[in-house]
């Protein structure tokens with residue numbers, strides 16, 4: 001958790017601005033958070049597995065994450081959980097999903113991982129699995145797609161993994177979203193750091209937005225699309 005989060009929440013407490021926390025929730029000062037729970041609109045976290053020993057090997061501290069998630073749930077703060085779908089958890093994905101669903105999160109995202117480091121990619125990415133295994137895994141996502149209205153997303157995964165087909169149309173990053181990093185740098189997409197469009201601390205807003213429009217327009221999704229992009233279509 002960002003160390004000054006409690007100061008930021010204090011500063012927002014007299015405004016109309018709502019805050020979202022995105023964290024692994026392993027370090028939480030509940031006493032300080034309780035001061036401003038009313039301004040939290042959502043708490044987002046990422047969980048790889050519900051078996052602590054497996055999750056701990058991938059991400060760490062799952063007991064703390066789960067107990068803090070339950071605490072937020074008890075305070076009626078809406079939850080959002082992302083489950084990265086990887087070789088480490090894919091055959092258990094239905095069990096993981098059904099367990100996490102008991103917390104009644106507002107959203108559960110199941111997102112195939114896409115890692116550009118070759119050795120890590122072999123360990124994590126689904127790309128090296130055979131089509132028969134991929135079909136079994138994708139079938140296990142049906143309850144999630146049904147409950148969270150993700151049928152389209154599951155269809156895109158099927159197209160990509162089973163039929164080698166790209167989505168039609170443009171992703172949201174090409175159309176109407178952009179990213180400002182913590183250092184102020186602006187990019188059209190989280191995954192396109194090669195398309196930097198200036199910095200909010202040093203460049204005029206108009207020049208940034210003009211450059212952004214040019215760079216967004218230059219994106220050819222067939223060249224940069226990967227499984228990680230599926231939720232953005």
Ligand code: SF4
Nearest residue numbers: 171189191224225229
């Ligand atoms: S296709 Fe993927 S990597 Fe390319 S701009 Fe869209 S979201 Fe980003």
